[in-house]
Amino acid sequence: MDRPYKIKRPAGVDKFILEHADRAYLIFDKKNDSVFCTIRNKTIKCSSKQFTHNREEHCHRCSKVCINAVPKESRYGRKSLTERSRILWFAKTENVVYAQLDEYMIDYCNEQPEIKYNPVQQYKFSESECIRYEKAYPNYFGGNGPWQQRSSFRLPRPVGIPYCYTGSPFEKTLLYTGNIKKINAGPLIYADTYGLAKLVGLNPYSYLHILHQWCTYSSIELLYKAGLTNIVKDRAEEKGCRAINWRANSLRRILKSTPAEIKQLQAVNPTIEGFGLYKKAKGIFDGMRPEFIPLIDEYRAIERLEKMSEQINIQKAMEYMFEQEVRLGNYEDHLRLLAETGQRRNNRNLFPEDFAAQHEFLTLLHADRNNPTTTELMKAAFKKVEYLSYSFDDLTISPAKSPSDLAKESSYLHHCVKTYSERVAGGRAYIFFIRKKDNPEMPYYTLQLSPDFEVVQCRGDHNRDMTENVKQFVQKWTVFISKQIKKKGAA
Numbered sequence: 001m002d003r004p005y006k007i008k009r010p011a012g013v014d015k016f017i018l019e020h021a022d023r024a025y026l027i028f029d030k031k032n033d034s035v036f037c038t039i040r041n042k043t044i045k046c047s048s049k050q051f052t053h054n055r056e057e058h059c060h061r062c063s064k065v066c067i068n069a070v071p072k073e074s075r076y077g078r079k080s081l082t083e084r085s086r087i088l089w090f091a092k093t094e095n096v097v098y099a100q101l102d103e104y105m106i107d108y109c110n111e112q113p114e115i116k117y118n119p120v121q122q123y124k125f126s127e128s129e130c131i132r133y134e135k136a137y138p139n140y141f142g143g144n145g146p147w148q149q150r151s152s153f154r155l156p157r158p159v160g161i162p163y164c165y166t167g168s169p170f171e172k173t174l175l176y177t178g179n180i181k182k183i184n185a186g187p188l189i190y191a192d193t194y195g196l197a198k199l200v201g202l203n204p205y206s207y208l209h210i211l212h213q214w215c216t217y218s219s220i221e222l223l224y225k226a227g228l229t230n231i232v233k234d235r236a237e238e239k240g241c242r243a244i245n246w247r248a249n250s251l252r253r254i255l256k257s258t259p260a261e262i263k264q265l266q267a268v269n270p271t272i273e274g275f276g277l278y279k280k281a282k283g284i285f286d287g288m289r290p291e292f293i294p295l296i297d298e299y300r301a302i303e304r305l306e307k308m309s310e311q312i313n314i315q316k317a318m319e320y321m322f323e324q325e326v327r328l329g330n331y332e333d334h335l336r337l338l339a340e341t342g343q344r345r346n347n348r349n350l351f352p353e354d355f356a357a358q359h360e361f362l363t364l365l366h367a368d369r370n371n372p373t374t375t376e377l378m379k380a381a382f383k384k385v386e387y388l389s390y391s392f393d394d395l396t397i398s399p400a401k402s403p404s405d406l407a408k409e410s411s412y413l414h415h416c417v418k419t420y421s422e423r424v425a426g427g428r429a430y431i432f433f434i435r436k437k438d439n440p441e442m443p444y445y446t447l448q449l450s451p452d453f454e455v456v457q458c459r460g461d462h463n464r465d466m467t468e469n470v471k472q473f474v475q476k477w478t479v480f481i482s483k484q485i486k487k488k489g490a491a
Contacts, residue, residue, distance in 0.1 A: 054072070072108075084103070101122075122147075241273075285305065379401060382399050397473075399431065429451070433447075
């Protein structure tokens with residue numbers, strides 16, 4: 001069958017693709033002293049004499065988009081100069097919203113770049129149904145495959161038969177944003193289409209999924225308009241939670257919570273994981289409130305709280321941590337320091353008026369317990385995990401070598417990692433330092449790795465949470481260490 005929906009591609013797609021191309025090319029002609037910019041798709045007022053063929057230059061006319069522009073002299077052939085990717089764009093009629101996924105190729109062979117499109121997916125959002133059509137890949141004898149209706153409604157990952165041996169050329173998929181604000185129609189008539197796009201970071205996979213969820217379940221609209229945007233964002237990434245009833249049509253039933261709880265949840269705006277932890281903790285511990293979610297949204301928080309409940313009243317401890325703005329990991333350290341320094345367990349020590357001052361006192365007291373044996377054991381621990389050192393973009397990560405390294409880290413970042421020396425020496429934890437490549441000696445972020453190589457926590461100055469850049473770096477690193485551990489195990 002032919003392409004199901006005869007929808008017109010928006011006029012601004014070509015320009016959008018060129019602006020988001022991986023590389024910028026400056027086609028210059030020294031004979032006529034002209035320079036053509038592929039990003040702007042026009043001749044620019046710039047002298048050709050400043051350019052050398054294939055030597056990256058900064059195009060001042062194109063500002064930041066052409067910082068790494070590649071000059072190409074017009075007298076040289078460019079028959080193989082192409083770029084391939086995919087783009088998702090939207091169109092609408094009065095009551096229906098359509099989306100189309102195009103594979104495209106930018107051809108730079110001629111004077112001006114030419115974009116060739118190959119439609120491969122179509123989507124329909126209507127009051128009665130949401131449908132996806134897919135064009136089958138060509139067979140080995142060539143020709144175009146037929147369009148077929150598919151049961152799933154999500155953007156496919158860029159994998160196909162023609163590229164199964166060489167790898168797919170479509171490393172990215174663009175989301176065309178030129179008309180997103182204007183696609184309110186049919187089941188999306190009341191949707192904040194642009195706000196949802198920003199919420200998912202303009203990720204086309206997540207965006208298409210959340211639009212489908214919006215059309216399918218009224219819960220998504222209710223959660224979004226109630227300000228519980230982190231739950232909606234996680235849902236866009238196809239995360240789920242049994243504590244949430246997605247099919248319900250009121251916040252009370254969706255979240256299985258009282259109006260008072262919902263109000264507190266709105267103030268916290270938890271993630272799906274955080275909300276699930278809260279519901280689980282509420283079933284175990286008395287006095288659990290939504291305000292405590294940031295405290296328990298940590299690595300194995302429930303198990304750690306259960307262990308802590310053997311020593312202390314959890315409700316009282318949670319209220320204290322909330323008032324003092326103390327993280328669970330820091331309070332655990334506090335209890336450990338009390339025990340290891342032989343301090344009496346009373347209300348004054350368990351719940352000090354100034355947690356930071358008391359914690360610093362216990363930390364200094366504990367530091368006196370370090371001995372040469374600890375230093376040697378830390379060196380041995382360093383050698384054990386040194387192969388997990390890693391770098392990507394502007395960041396690096398490497399393990400701590402000695403108690404003095406931990407002391408320096410604590411001094412600069414104002415946290416208690418200097419108390420972890422015995423833990424590292426005993427093989428109960430590994431400490432890694434995240435640094436900026438351009439300043440490798442300056443502490444930036446500190447990461448704790450469990451003995452089974454799971455990330456426990458990662459903190460910056462004054463226990464600051466990870467930035468988005470650091471979070472992405474840690475995610476890439478965890479993939480790297482899993483591969484390294486497998487290689488070492490196989491060897």
